[in-house]
Amino acid sequence: MDFIDALQQGNLEEIRKCPKADLHNHFVLGGSRQYLKEHTGKDIKPIFEPIHSMDEMHAWNSQNIGEDFNSSEGRRLLIEATFAQAKEDGVTILEIGEDVWGLGEFFNGNIEELVNAFESAHKEIAPEIELRLQIGMSRHCDIAYLEDCLSHFWGCKAFYSIDLYGDELAQPIENFKSIYRRAKAEGLRLKAHVGEWGTAEDVRRAVEELELDEVQHGTAAAEDPSVIRFLVDNHIRLNITPTSNYLLGRVKDMKTHPIAELCRNGVDVTIGSDDVLIFDSDVSKEYLRLYQCGCLKPEELDDIRKKGLRTV
Numbered sequence: 001m002d003f004i005d006a007l008q009q010g011n012l013e014e015i016r017k018c019p020k021a022d023l024h025n026h027f028v029l030g031g032s033r034q035y036l037k038e039h040t041g042k043d044i045k046p047i048f049e050p051i052h053s054m055d056e057m058h059a060w061n062s063q064n065i066g067e068d069f070n071s072s073e074g075r076r077l078l079i080e081a082t083f084a085q086a087k088e089d090g091v092t093i094l095e096i097g098e099d100v101w102g103l104g105e106f107f108n109g110n111i112e113e114l115v116n117a118f119e120s121a122h123k124e125i126a127p128e129i130e131l132r133l134q135i136g137m138s139r140h141c142d143i144a145y146l147e148d149c150l151s152h153f154w155g156c157k158a159f160y161s162i163d164l165y166g167d168e169l170a171q172p173i174e175n176f177k178s179i180y181r182r183a184k185a186e187g188l189r190l191k192a193h194v195g196e197w198g199t200a201e202d203v204r205r206a207v208e209e210l211e212l213d214e215v216q217h218g219t220a221a222a223e224d225p226s227v228i229r230f231l232v233d234n235h236i237r238l239n240i241t242p243t244s245n246y247l248l249g250r251v252k253d254m255k256t257h258p259i260a261e262l263c264r265n266g267v268d269v270t271i272g273s274d275d276v277l278i279f280d281s282d283v284s285k286e287y288l289r290l291y292q293c294g295c296l297k298p299e300e301l302d303d304i305r306k307k308g309l310r311t312v
């Protein structure tokens, strides 16, 4: 069955069989619920109603995740669960990676050990998936601290991209300029979380200041036609996670999600999962939800899916 038929028939199993990219996945909460239950006995429950504050998010975290995975073994289990999840979902290109602070915390400060944890889980669980390994940073961290952590990552050819996430309003985006300049020289694809909590202008500024290739979220861009044009003209891709946006109260509902406005105006968008364990947002479900709520037409969703599979 082709993808469009599968959407129209609401056949999730067939949607799963179609190749898809997941370019917005934080592996820590990106794992398979079932895989983690089998390996830990833990039953991690997603949320279904929008939450109203980050305190609720923290409460969910301590109740469902807690300190259970804060070990080298725990971290490896989360990596394995993420490959298991992507495989079940029919994801064929998966972009994930470790936060820079995790190197010392879970991998003895040894970059080869860190890379090997991802590559061996990849090989063992889903070798057919194209893995794009990412370096991650939290926006609240001190720049000198990040630069110190990153010194271990520079020069390591296993990495494909770099991303910045966490509290979008923690510090000005300009502070990260020197890091992104170095990352560019390293040949990495440049990404950052912007325009989830911030404004359209924040999206434009981040792209200009950091010379981004892709933006995680970037949905606020839909509020300003000039920023939409800017993204189109500069071929900036937005990796969007609709259910996450809805459950975090960033959009009113799925039907009016700005992904439709962005994509119909020519912005290159992909659909990602963000955090499957909390949002119950695997990529196949995201496509189906966007179709069933009337946000996007099946042909538009198929076009997004195919574009996400292109090599850029």
Ligand SMILES: [Zn+2]
Pocket: 024, 026, 165, 193, 216, 274
């Ligand atoms: Zn994210």
